[in-house]
Amino acid sequence: SFIPPVRGANGASAGAAGGAVSMPRGPSGNSTAAEESTRKCMEMLAGPDGELPDRLKNLEPRLLEHVSNEIMDQDPNVRWDDIAGLEHAKKCVTEMVIWPLLRPDIFQGCRAPGKGLLLFGPPGTGKTMIGKAIAGEAKATFFSISASSLTSKWIGEGEKLVRALFGVASCRQPAVIFIDEIDSLLSQRKSEGEHESSRRLKTQFLIEMEGCGSGTEQILLIGATNRPQELDEAARRRLSKRLYIPLPSHEARAWIIRSLLIRDGLLSLSDEDVDSICTTTDGYSGSDMKNLVKEASMGPLRELLMQGKDISSISQSDMRPITLQDFTSALQQVRPSVSPNELGMYEDWNRQFGSLA
Ligand code: ADP
Numbered sequence: 001s002f003i004p005p006v007r008g009a010n011g012a013s014a015g016a017a018g019g020a021v022s023m024p025r026g027p028s029g030n031s032t033a034a035e036e037s038t039r040k041c042m043e044m045l046a047g048p049d050g051e052l053p054d055r056l057k058n059l060e061p062r063l064l065e066h067v068s069n070e071i072m073d074q075d076p077n078v079r080w081d082d083i084a085g086l087e088h089a090k091k092c093v094t095e096m097v098i099w100p101l102l103r104p105d106i107f108q109g110c111r112a113p114g115k116g117l118l119l120f121g122p123p124g125t126g127k128t129m130i131g132k133a134i135a136g137e138a139k140a141t142f143f144s145i146s147a148s149s150l151t152s153k154w155i156g157e158g159e160k161l162v163r164a165l166f167g168v169a170s171c172r173q174p175a176v177i178f179i180d181e182i183d184s185l186l187s188q189r190k191s192e193g194e195h196e197s198s199r200r201l202k203t204q205f206l207i208e209m210e211g212c213g214s215g216t217e218q219i220l221l222i223g224a225t226n227r228p229q230e231l232d233e234a235a236r237r238r239l240s241k242r243l244y245i246p247l248p249s250h251e252a253r254a255w256i257i258r259s260l261l262i263r264d265g266l267l268s269l270s271d272e273d274v275d276s277i278c279t280t281t282d283g284y285s286g287s288d289m290k291n292l293v294k295e296a297s298m299g300p301l302r303e304l305l306m307q308g309k310d311i312s313s314i315s316q317s318d319m320r321p322i323t324l325q326d327f328t329s330a331l332q333q334v335r336p337s338v339s340p341n342e343l344g345m346y347e348d349w350n351r352q353f354g355s356l357a
Contacts, residue, residue: 041068045171055167063157063164067143071165072172076132076142083129084259084286085252089243092356093117093134096241097220101138101174104218114240115212116221118182120228120354121245121346122338124287127224130245131178134222141172147185151198158201166208166219174218182223186235209238228349236353244350247338248286253278256289261322266297268321277327283336283343292327292334299326 031039038061045064046052056064080090097117100107107113119127128144135142143165150158169175179185185205212219223239225231236242248256254274261267269277281289300319305311309318350356 037069038062038065041065044068045168053167053171055170056164059160059164059167063161064168066161067164067168071143071145072168073132073135073142073144076135078129078132079136080133083126083133084255085248086126086130086245088356089119089130089245092241092243093130094137097134098138101140101176101218101220104174104216113220116209116223116239116241118228118231118236118239118242119222119224119245120242120349121226122247122285122342123226124285124337125245125247126286127245128178128180131176131222131224134220135176135178138174138176138220140174140176140218140220141169142176142178143169144178144180146180147183148181150201151184156197159197159204162201162204162208166211169219170217174220176220176222177212178222178224180224181226182235182239183225183227183230186223186232187230206234206238228353229345242353242355244346244354244356246346247283247343248289250278250282252286253281253284253289256286257293260290260293261297264297266322269324269327273324273327276324280331281336283338283340285336285338288334288337292330295330295333296326297322299323299329 041064042052042061045056045068083090096113100111100113119130121127131144132142134140145165150161154161165177169177185202209221211217212221221239223235228242231239254277257269257274257277258267261269277292281292284292300322301314303320304314304318
């Protein structure tokens with residue numbers, strides 16, 4: 001039974017999801033793959049009565065589908081133990097975020113959690129990993145989107161997509177919504193001739209954020225940024241917990257090297273070797289360390305190829321173990337991506353606005 005598109009109260013027109021979950025069939029009477037996927041998505045979002053919840057009724061199915069298929073991550077697949085260092089951040093997040101999501105009955109009134117969490121710091125330090133781990137540890141549905149895609153890829157439609165995002169999240173509670181590069185959405189900088197649509201997007205986002213922590217909604221918003229200084233007062237107020245995610249310590253860097261090599265069965269370095277690599281990688285981010293290990297692990301292979309071996313006939317056992325020298329050479333190629341200058345900026349902002357400064 002095909003319910004024709006209805007014009008909703010807010011003016012949403014053709015293609016609105018209407019109320020019912022049943023979808024049109026293809027000309028042959030059989031549904032196409034695309035229709036099948038839309039039907040599945042609508043089914044997932046429907047309440048026990050088979051109807052879409054009110055706040056989703058006037059949203060276009062293709063937006064709901066995009067949120068369900070692309071933004072929602074069924075299996076974030078990161079645990080606390082996968083993240084090196086950041087003990088303090090993990091402890092705070094557990095208390096501020098995970099416990100309240102697991103036990104909303106205890107965390108109310110005075111114990112009510114903050115509305116939003118901001119993770120700030122240099123790129124490649126594990127902010128996205130923390131977001132995923134929170135969803136995993138709190139048994140919550142994880143939604144992840146980069147704010148710049150809302151402003152660039154979804155030009156003119158960002159506002160509707162934000163409504164769909166928070167709407168779908170409210171059907172899949174408890175939920176964690178992770179917004180990367182949140183500064184590009186909530187920037188204090190009024191770009192010259194800021195478009196009407198981007199102003200509406202920002203307004204809609206702030207409205208949804210207000211609703212997030214209120215009442216019985218169990219939706220946590222996490223914003224991540226490398227440019228916290230771009231956030232204005234209103235954004236800071238809404239992201240009431242602000243955690244600095246710094247560069248990895250010496251020990252955390254050692255942990256990253258070891259765990260990547262152990263994972264691949266390639267750990268042949270002594271403790272002293274690892275220690276000496278860590279001494280020379282002060283200022284490297286977690287993601288820089290990953291790139292360094294990648295580069296170093298190419299050493300044995302490159303050597304064989306230089307000796308004239310053919311790539312198609314090389315076997316794993318032909319390759320010598322990775323050595324400290326491979327890392328020394330890799331250090332020439334992989335440089336730290338964050339400058340000391342930038343670090344000072346994060347530390348200043350942390351002292352001024354951070355939750356744990
Ligand atoms: P961010 O969101 O802070 O820019 P990510 O969380 O996306 O950084 O990290 C990028 C990659 O760098 C991760 O997939 C991981 O391989 C590595 N990495 C960064 N920080 C850590 C960390 N603390 N522990 C383990 N791996 C890390």
